[in-house]
Amino acid sequence: MVMNSDYTKAIPTAWKNVSSVFSALGDEHRQRILLTFEPGERLNVGQIVEVSTLSRSAVSHHLRILREAGVLDSEKIGKEVYFWLNKKQIKESLTAVIDYLKAQ
Amino acid sequence: MVMNSDYTKAIPTAWKNVSSVFSALGDEHRQRILLTFEPGERLNVGQIVEVSTLSRSAVSHHLRILREAGVLDSEKIGKEVYFWLNKKQIKESLTAVIDYLKAQ
DNA sequence: TTTATATGTCGAAATATTTGGTTATGAAAA
DNA sequence: TTTTCATAACCAAATATTTCGACATATAAA
Numbered sequence: 001m002v003m004n005s006d007y008t009k010a011i012p013t014a015w016k017n018v019s020s021v022f023s024a025l026g027d028e029h030r031q032r033i034l035l036t037f038e039p040g041e042r043l044n045v046g047q048i049v050e051v052s053t054l055s056r057s058a059v060s061h062h063l064r065i066l067r068e069a070g071v072l073d074s075e076k077i078g079k080e081v082y083f084w085l086n087k088k089q090i091k092e093s094l095t096a097v098i099d100y101l102k103a104q
Numbered sequence: 105m106v107m108n109s110d111y112t113k114a115i116p117t118a119w120k121n122v123s124s125v126f127s128a129l130g131d132e133h134r135q136r137i138l139l140t141f142e143p144g145e146r147l148n149v150g151q152i153v154e155v156s157t158l159s160r161s162a163v164s165h166h167l168r169i170l171r172e173a174g175v176l177d178s179e180k181i182g183k184e185v186y187f188w189l190n191k192k193q194i195k196e197s198l199t200a201v202i203d204y205l206k207a208q
Numbered sequence: 209t210t211t212a213t214a215t216g217t218c219g220a221a222a223t224a225t226t227t228g229g230t231t232a233t234g235a236a237a238a
Numbered sequence: 239t240t241t242t243c244a245t246a247a248c249c250a251a252a253t254a255t256t257t258c259g260a261c262a263t264a265t266a267a268a
Contacts, residue, residue: 003140003141003142003145003147003151003155004139004140004141004142004155018129019130019132019135022126022127022129022130023126023130023131024130025126025130025201026123026126026127026128026129026130027127027225027226028123029226031123035108036107036108037107037108037208038107038108039207039208040208041107043107044244044245045244045245045246046244046245047107051107051108054226054227054228055227055228055229056228056244056245057227057228057229057230057245057246057247057248058226058227058228060245060246060247061225061226061227061228062226064246076234076235076244076245078235078236078244079234079235079236079242079243079244079245080243080244080245081244081245081246085205085208087205087208090201090205091202091205094198094201094202095202097129097194097198098195098198098199101189101191101194101195103143104141104143104144104189104191131256133256148214148215149214149215149216150213150214150215158256158257158258159257159258159259160214160215160216160258161215161216161217161218161257161258161259161260162256162257162258164215164216164217165255165256165257166256168216180215180264180265182214182265182266183213183214183215183264183265183266184213184214184215184265185214185215185216209268210267210268211266211267211268212265212266212267212268213264213265213266213267214263214264214265214266215262215263215264215265216261216262216263216264217260217261217262217263218259218260218261218262219258219259219260219261220257220258220259221256221257221258222255222256222257222258223254223255223256223257224253224254224255224256225252225253225254225255226251226252226253226254227250227251227252227253228249228250228251228252229248229249229250229251230247230248230249231246231247231248231249232245232246232247232248233244233245233246233247234243234244234245234246235242235243235244235245236241236242236243236244237240237241237242237243238239238240238241238242
């Protein structure tokens, strides 16, 4: 049996930063938020709440998870906080796993 | 404002079948199970339980989620059920999202 | 057939996540 | 300054997931 039995230390670098990305993308509400963005678009919280079926605080919670996972970036401009897709980060996380699979 | 406000119907085909893959990969226990497989290897439930810190039924639960997401494939041989990585399926799901991002 | 082994399923408890009201913070307008 | 508005943070309730022991099933061995 040659399986990798180092169960506690086994998460390789390539996967370390993608765990939160997968959790973030694995929720339908968060997927819908991501799909709200048109190409290159930046949206503030109010605009996202407007098209969402969730409360302001629930949307805020999901936006935080998406931002902490690096899936969204944000910037405060005046009173509003604008969010946009961090395409580079998403692409890198997914590519890391695809590359890992190539060695499998 | 040009954002996609079709909040209820917005999940495109490219994302439909990847939701469960992201949920499946977004859990650390399930990541560790996936990382147990050496290249090309097939493992039965007992072998996975052996290197896991979880009970047999918890492992069984996670294997079911991974199999239903298409991340793992399985086959019963005699008394044992063998699992292996469905590399094609994982790659296709991740590539679908990368392709979607290219249009963004 | 009886026994042993491998795995799946069920149900309830433990745990984690999600949700939305309320409160706090920070920035612009009055 | 005071007020208003946008958002974040906090908290408790609702909901979902995870967990494990006990039981069920299926196959193989004795």
